[in-house]
Amino acid sequence: MNTLSLSSRAGLLKPSPTLGITAKANAMKAEGIDVIGFGAGEPDFPTPEPIVRAAIDALEKGFTKYTPSAGIKELREAIAAKLLRENGLSYTPDQIVTSCGAKHSVYNTMQVLLDAGDEVILIAPYWMTYADQIRLAGGVPVVIHTTGDANFVPTYDQLKAAVTPRTKAIVVNSPSNPSGAVLPRQTLKEIATLALRHGLWIVADEIYERLVYGGATAPSIGSLGNDVFEQTITINGCSKTYSMTGWRIGYAAAPLPVAKAMSNLQDQVTSGPTTFAQKGAIEAYNLPNEAVEGMRAEFESRRDLIVGLLRQIPGIKVPEPQGAFYVFPDVSAYLGNDLATDDDLASYLLTEAKVAVVPGSVFEGNGHIRLSYATSRKDIERGVARIAEALGRRTA
Ligand SMILES: Cc1ncc(COP(=O)(O)O)c(C=O)c1O
Known part of the structure; x- marks a missing residue:
């Protein structure tokens, strides 16, 4: 029964x-x-006024119907231009899947990368959503613990020790929620070295990249070399940089097969993000610094x-x-x-x-x-x- x-x-x-x-x-x-x-x-x-205005204009012009699941081309082009200009990452619009927020893109990523029992390395303290989304995809979070005395930066030995034959991916979130830590370039290189050696995906959540202080810079790990780029999924969105949390626009930029899989997933789950919010996001990515x-x-x-x-x-x-x-x-x-x-x-x-x-x-x-x-x-x-x-x- x-x-x-x-x-x-x-x-x-x-x-x-x-x-x-x-x-x-x-x-x-x-x-x-x-x-x-x-x-x-x-x-x-x-939210900055020009972004609001662009969305209102879009509504008034009847921009209120479905878009492709990965988002309109104009938005994906604006994101590709931003990634090249600001991050040194050369993605084509086809490699970009816009979504209902970076959180949604992390979810898509875990869904298309993980099989049951696959391990994903997290650097604690970490945004708890990663662990839940890994588990939802059948994966297993493997956690490296860091301390404030070490500025929440893991050592190479810690990173190395976390890799097992089941490791599928490592999450890099710099600047970090909750610690505000920015990983030094050297640590990014160490992560890249391990990812290349063991064939791991790098899931780079760069949602706080523009909010850095005291002259700090938060480089995109995918910009460290072509080989690293091929194994990196770069996730970002409008929420934190443009004060657009409620607009729900994020994206993942990834090697083409990964991007295609995410777009297929969105076809069946959410379709494209809200149409007029996409128009606002285009304005955001074209705003002056x-x-x-x-x-x-x-x-x-x-x-x-x-x-x-x-x-x-x-x-x-x-x-x-x-x-x-x-x-x-x-x-x-x-x-x-x-x-x-x-x-x-x-x-x-x-x-x-x-x-x-x-x-x-x-x-x-x-x-x-x-x-x-x-x-x-x-x-x-x-x-x-x-x-x-x-x-x-x-x-x-
Ligand atoms: C590390 C991190 N990634 C992603 C997100 C979610 O961003 P979005 O609003 O684009 O879904 C947050 C929000 O708190 C966050 O802290």
Whole structure:
């Protein structure tokens, strides 16, 4: 008899912890509680006006029907031009599959690369979505752990030790969510060396590439050489660079057979991304650099502010993030007794300090918390003062 059960795949799914914390903080706000949110993974700026205008124009011109699953050619051409201009990557429009966000492109990638039992190397702390999407595709995440003392950079020996005969791919996310770490060129070379030696795919999630600070650069691993390029899937999108999180436009650029497989997958799952959002994205990729530079510079000064303030709290170790809009301090000095884990500490901060942060264990970065500084300077000052006060009531 039918038992009305769900698939074992559905059993792998849990609610996103970061979206969950934002929802909890929003619910407290709705009750009139003055909660300061450091949970958000999205820029707090409006989408630049020319992009909005382009989408409105598209709507008014009736650009409201299906497009090819990989996206309209004009958008794929604009992305190919951007990848050549900014990243030194020479893709043809056929090698680019636009999607409903970089998250969707990571999903497509895992679906077309992995068979059951294939291993994918992740460098922790890592964006938890990778692990879930690997498992959904039947794969197995293999995790390398890094520390703030090492700027969250893995050693060559660590990377080498993670490779097994089942390894299919390695994920490179630089700048990183949640640590803000930017991998040095030397580490990218080491990853490339291993990928070439063992025939591994490199999944390069470059969604935060434009948000780098203090003169840091985040090179595209695919630009290290033609052989590496042939094994790399480069993923990016409009969300973080252009403050377009809700538009849901991302892309993967990949060797042709991979791109074709992703496009076939989209044929059956989502079709192309929203038509008029694609028109907005074309405008984004044609914007002058200054449109992005203002937001980047603001994030940099907020980074300096929040790092400086957090470092005044006794016992907290605060590695300086070089990119993205997250800071990932080590709060293990405050753990113990009733606050045994970073999860407990995050709950304590929400109830006692009315400050929402994300526990580091969500990213396999136990003993840390993640704070997003995609929020106003005033809230950064008020929020960190509240954290300092609440932690001051405990001994580090
Ligand atoms: C590392 C990383 N990749 C991808 C994404 C998702 O981007 P998108 O909005 O384009 O799906 C995020 C969003 O938080 C992220 O942190």
